[in-house]
Amino acid sequence: DIQMTQSPSTLSASVGDRVTITCRAxxxxxxxxxxxxxxxxxxxxxxxxxxxxxxxxxxxxxxGSGSGTEFTLTITSLQPDDFATYYCQHYNSYSVTFGGxxxxxxx
Amino acid sequence: EVQLVQSGAEVKKPGESLKISCKASGYSFSNYxxxxxxxxxxxxxxxxxxxxxxxxxxxxxxxxxxQVTISADKSISTAYLQWSSLKASxxxxxxxxRLSGIFGVFDYWGQGTLVIVSS
Numbered sequence: 001d002i003q004m005t006q007s008p009s010t011l012s013a014s015v016g017d018r019v020t021i022t023c024r025a026x027x028x029x030x031x032x033x034x035x036x037x038x039x040x041x042x043x044x045x046x047x048x049x050x051x052x053x054x055x056x057x058x059x060x061x062x063x064g065s066g067s068g069t070e071f072t073l074t075i076t077s078l079q080p081d082d083f084a085t086y087y088c089q090h091y092n093s094y095s096v097t098f099g100g101x102x103x104x105x106x107x
Numbered sequence: 108e109v110q111l112v113q114s115g116a117e118v119k120k121p122g123e124s125l126k127i128s129c130k131a132s133g134y135s136f137s138n139y140x141x142x143x144x145x146x147x148x149x150x151x152x153x154x155x156x157x158x159x160x161x162x163x164x165x166x167x168x169x170x171x172x173x174q175v176t177i178s179a180d181k182s183i184s185t186a187y188l189q190w191s192s193l194k195a196s197x198x199x200x201x202x203x204x205r206l207s208g209i210f211g212v213f214d215y216w217g218q219g220t221l222v223i224v225s226s
Contacts, residue, residue, distance in 0.1 A: 001169065034212040036152075043202055043216035044144075044152065050210055087152055091211030094166055096142070096154035 002026050004090055006099035012107040019075040021102045023088035028068050034089045035064055035073045037082075038101075044087065048073065078104070109133040111141075111203050111217035118223045119193050126189040127220045129203030136184035137161040140206035142213070143177060143188045147199045157206055158186060193224045 003026040013019050023033065031051035036044040046055045048064035051071055061076045075082055083106055088099040114128040131141065142157035156177040158165045165177055176189040186203055201220045204213035 032211045034210075036213075038152075043204075043219055044213070045216075046212055046214055049207075049212045049214075053210075055214075085151075089152075089212070091206070091208075095168065096157065096206075096213075098144075098152040098154060101151040 001095065002029060002090055002092070002097055004088055004097050004099040006086075006088055006102050008102060009100065010103045010105065012105055013078050014107045015078055015080060017078045017107075019078050019082075019104060021073045021086055021088075021104075023066075023071045023073070023099050025069045025071075025090060029090050029092075031067045032090055032092065033064070033066070033071045034091070035062075036087045036089065037084045038087065039084045047086075075104075109205065109215045111205065111215055113201075113203055113217040113220045116221040116223070118225070120226055121193055121195055121224055123193050123224075124189070124191050125193055125222065126187050127201060127222065129186045129188075129217050131184045131186070131205070134205070136179075137181045140208055141179065141186045142204055142206055143175075143186075144202045144204060144213070145171075145199045146202065146219075155201075156188070160186070193222075195224050195226075197222060198224050 005024045033051045035048040038044040052064045085103045090097045110132045137160045140157045143155045145153045155171040158177045160179040160181040179186045203217040205215040207214045
């Protein structure tokens, strides 16, 4: 089974900061990688698909990059609405795997 | 507009059975995988199962295989997740979500169903 490992697990940042979250796959997953944002008490919300494609309606300060086994989610200028938990996710024809999550909180 | 509306919160005792539902609208239910994701209190997202309603093909996480049963009724565009004997460790929020196989993502999510199992 493919494992997805996110780092860091918690990140403290300030409004306006550039934030980078990493997701590593245990084997090559090409670009089958998505990113979600989840706020407390809410369902996750899709941000990025196929590693670098911005979902419709998602602010352009969010971007994704990477391929193979290493991927990043970058928020260029953190806004108050961005304090949340972020998850990466991989899909193949047989299974879905989530990363462990990265909580972005206020420094 | 795509919508997934889940059944309400449940409080059950250990050993009881339970079936929760997820009613879809706004798209062709039969032609998209739909799945369930568990989130235990204060923890991360865990994929459980997916089903293709048109032919009822399923895929299961090894962690959940045999512990729950996924099903779908395409005549009423509804997916289900069922337990035959609940345990306290099944206490969690359960989300249904539509899987876009083309992009490999859960693009629409239900609001979640909280299941509490306590004696």
